[in-house]
Amino acid sequence: MALSANLLMPLQKRLGHQFSELSLLKQALTHRSADSQHNERLEYLGDAVLGMVIAEALYQKFPDHAEGDLSRMRSTLVRGKTLAEIGREFDLGSVVRLGPGEMKSGGHRRESILADAVEAIIGAVFLDAGIEAAKKMLLNWYSERLTTISPIALKDAKTRLQEYLQGRQLNLPDYAVTDTRGQAHNQTFTVSCQVQGMASVVAKGTSRRKAEQAAAEMVINALNAEGAKI
Amino acid sequence: MALSANLLMPLQKRLGHQFSELSLLKQALTHRSADSQHNERLEYLGDAVLGMVIAEALYQKFPDHAEGDLSRMRSTLVRGKTLAEIGREFDLGSVVRLGPGEMKSGGHRRESILADAVEAIIGAVFLDAGIEAAKKMLLNWYSERLTTISPIALKDAKTRLQEYLQGRQLNLPDYAVTDTRGQAHNQTFTVSCQVQGMASVVAKGTSRRKAEQAAAEMVINALNAEGAKI
Numbered sequence A, B: 001m002a003l004s005a006n007l008l009m010p011l012q013k014r015l016g017h018q019f020s021e022l023s024l025l026k027q028a029l030t031h032r033s034a035d036s037q038h039n040e041r042l043e044y045l046g047d048a049v050l051g052m053v054i055a056e057a058l059y060q061k062f063p064d065h066a067e068g069d070l071s072r073m074r075s076t077l078v079r080g081k082t083l084a085e086i087g088r089e090f091d092l093g094s095v096v097r098l099g100p101g102e103m104k105s106g107g108h109r110r111e112s113i114l115a116d117a118v119e120a121i122i123g124a125v126f127l128d129a130g131i132e133a134a135k136k137m138l139l140n141w142y143s144e145r146l147t148t149i150s151p152i153a154l155k156d157a158k159t160r161l162q163e164y165l166q167g168r169q170l171n172l173p174d175y176a177v178t179d180t181r182g183q184a185h186n187q188t189f190t191v192s193c194q195v196q197g198m199a200s201v202v203a204k205g206t207s208r209r210k211a212e213q214a215a216a217e218m219v220i221n222a223l224n225a226e227g228a229k230i
Helices: A005-015 A022-028 A040-061 A067-078 A080-089 A107-129 A131-141 A143-148 A157-167 A208-225 B005-015 B022-028 B040-061 B067-078 B080-089 B107-129 B131-141 B143-148 B157-167 B208-225
Strands: A174-181 A188-194 A201-205 B174-181 B188-194 B201-205
Touching: A005 A022, A022 A040, A022 A107, A040 A067, A040 A107, A040 A131, A040 A143, A040 B040, A040 B067, A067 A080, A067 B040, A080 A107, A107 A131, A131 A143, A157 A208, A174 A208, A188 A208, A201 A208, A201 B201, A208 B208, B005 B022, B022 B040, B022 B107, B040 B067, B040 B107, B040 B131, B040 B143, B067 B080, B080 B107, B107 B131, B131 B143, B157 B208, B174 B208, B188 B208, B201 B208
Parallel strands: none
Antiparallel strands: A174 A188, A188 A201, B174 B188, B188 B201
16 A cells, blocks of 8 residues: 555644654654564654653643653553554554555454554654644644543552453453452552563562552553553 | 862863853753752753754664664664763763762662763753753764664573573573473563562463563563663
8 A cells, every 4th residue: 555645645734743854754654564664663763752851741741740640641642542542543543554464453453553553743843844843743733631640540560461462352461469468557468460471570568569560550651561552 | 168160160161062051051960969959850851852862863774774773773873871871971970969878889789870961961962052062972982883883793681681680680580481381483481580688570472582582671661660770
């Protein structure tokens, strides 16, 4: 599938950026399965640009919040799920170039292809017109999300892991207390967390809840290290 | 300890940035143990600015390298160890404001306080003069490191974990194969990795080496999630 001007014109309108170098946009929409000139390097760049723009926006919007709150909100705004939503808002699914093997892929693969294309587009805009243009566009894309996000009510690790697994029709994690040490108000709980298809993980905490959250966080880190973007 | 102009003048010269708002630099040099106006929010911002500037510099310098190589080099350039080195080059140890409890802290704590102050200074410069000024300064700071870095010879997870633990006088990790499945050329190895003071971690791989690397990576992720910056 070639990307014709007929397709790219309305897309640029939706994105809010008119490219000087249209080849950058084409590359951003090219999955590695489709062509050797694919979007992975642009995705790497876009991820960093997005991270900075959102970091600054939250810094300015929440002058009284600690670094931890800002970091959590940033994670929420830049994670794969949010990026895939944005990709759907721009109807990227209809313009992303995929190789024959990927054409039929659905669900999770599809989500991550959309999220990666969104990051690649950000990288492409940055190369095409610089950081200020990329920032202006991103603040537009995120204007509603930045208005509604709040430091409270962010989801904890167990919830995020559960939702991730449910979205992929996998079994829920199996948490089990494997050890308890210490006395009444100074206990250490050891909890194992088993996720379908993964080696089990063990974590400690001063309460069962904390140990479970820590274990879920470890599983999320391991999945993210493999590109899951939870 | 107040930060006098006598101290801040030569520091600004070393950093290569003259602040319009000197209070930003003062805040960047203030650890949370010293004052409620501390540097954690600036550190959060500086981390994002640094990430973007280094991401772009590597993108431009290595036009033929894949995203994975660029990401690994970026991790090396922005990790705590590198930032602490930069902090020592600027002699930040003599100007960082610490609370009484932290004054005596040595080793690891000291390293991470320096690294955090470096990130906070980056955030402060960004607020003081914008992204282009911050970028120019950072490319100066990193000019030698960006010249010498190469996608090969980056350290693997086991090596990084070992060096981290040695630097803290902790025992080396204990790796053990707990299970082997499958036949000759299609085996799955399960390896446990036990680090002093942490719950053990279990990982799988198609070779013992890969399983050990995966386990080391999980431990590193868990330590980084607690702020270790390995």
